[in-house]
Amino acid sequence: MPPASRPRGVAELVGWNSGFITPRQARQIVLTPGTVLSRLLYDPADGRCIERSTGTRSPPTRR
Structure with missing residues (x-):
């Protein structure tokens, strides 16, 4: 994908309300208990x- 057409978000949420999210939104989601x-x-x-981990992990708590 050429740089001009890349989405500005850092992550994509797929589902009912799909779309790209900003770095700030990604941090907010990851830091939610x-x-x-x-x-x-x-x-x-x-x-x-091509691969999905079978294990899951919780992010470290914010200090």
């Missing part, structure tokens, strides 16, 4: 998800 993350590995050539 109860958040659980999974690792997704995408092929940069075609965008396919």
Whole structure:
């Protein structure tokens, strides 16, 4: 994707209200108590998800 057409967000939420989110919104979501993350590995050539971790983790608490 050429730089001019890249979305300005750092993450994409997929679902009922899909869209890209800003770094600030991503931080807010990750730091919300109860958040659980999974690792997704995408092929940069075609965008396919080639691996999803079976384990999940919670981000460290904010100090």
